[in-house]
Amino acid sequence: xxxxxxxxxxxxxxxxxxxxxxxxxxxxxxxxxxxxxxxxxxxxxxxxxxxxxxxxxxxxxxxxxxxxxxxxxxxxxxxxxxxxxxxxxxxxxxxxxxxxxxxxxxxxxxxxxxx
Amino acid sequence: xxxxxxxxxxxxxxxxxxxxxxxxxxxxxxxxxxxxxxxxxxxxxxxxxxxxxxxxxxxxxxxxxxxxxxxxxxxxxxxxxxxxxxxxxxxxxxxxxxxxxxxxxxxxxxxx
Numbered sequence: 398x399x400x401x402x403x404x405x406x407x408x409x410x411x412x413x414x415x416x417x418x419x420x421x422x423x424x425x426x427x428x429x430x431x432x433x434x435x436x437x438x439x440x441x442x443x444x445x446x447x448x449x450x451x452x453x454x455x456x457x458x459x460x461x462x463x464x465x466x467x468x469x470x471x472x473x474x475x476x477x478x479x480x481x482x483x484x485x486x487x488x489x490x491x492x493x494x495x496x497x498x499x500x501x502x503x504x505x506x507x508x509x510x511x512x
Numbered sequence: 513x514x515x516x517x518x519x520x521x522x523x524x525x526x527x528x529x530x531x532x533x534x535x536x537x538x539x540x541x542x543x544x545x546x547x548x549x550x551x552x553x554x555x556x557x558x559x560x561x562x563x564x565x566x567x568x569x570x571x572x573x574x575x576x577x578x579x580x581x582x583x584x585x586x587x588x589x590x591x592x593x594x595x596x597x598x599x600x601x602x603x604x605x606x607x608x609x610x611x612x613x614x615x616x617x618x619x620x621x622x623x624x
Contacts, residue, residue: 399558506555
């Protein structure tokens with residue numbers, strides 16, 4: 398149990414376009430989902446926390462108008478990178494907290510490349 | 513501010529050579545300490561949660577222990593497939609945040 402999926406696994410887009418990444422908890426309900434960014438050979442950096450049905454809480458320095466997060470249901474959260482630029486190229490990983498626990502289960506990640 | 517320091521940064525072992533990874537932490541009210549394994553290009557895979565000092569958990573060749581200041585991940589008779597980066601993270605109970613604070617990880621390489 399505790400499987401989290403992400404789609405797509407890889408995406409290449411042109412500068413100025415928007416990209417949507419989906420995160421789903423497949424076999425459990427997740428009242429809270431998290432979005433992380435990871436640069437090469439570095440640890441995970443939390444971008445935002447989203448709770449089902451409410452606005453996301455963004456970490457300091459993360460532009461909420463650029464990284465739009467929607468948590469529409471107990472099993473789905475989406476991250477939209479708007480007007481992407483090459484510096485947004487990174488590995489984006491979501492996680493989901495299983496209801497009733499503190500444990501976070503991570504998705505496989507999405508590699509975004511902006512050309 | 514919650515902090516996590518992992519050591520060593522990298523560790524090379526021969527197959528069968530047991531060792532331990534360290535995770536030192538400071539946190540205001542520990543909710544949980546978490547160990548993850550991350551393979552290159554993939555998301556972290558959950559291994560263990562430890563909640564209080566003295567707690568131990570085991571899974572195959574891995575055993576995690578916890579004190580009030582640090583956690584150890586003991587690897588017994590490792591195999592090449594245990595090669596990965598091992599991440600430690602803590603969650604505190606201050607401010608209502610569910611944020612995990614991660615260490616930078618220990619990259620483990622097990623040679624056959």
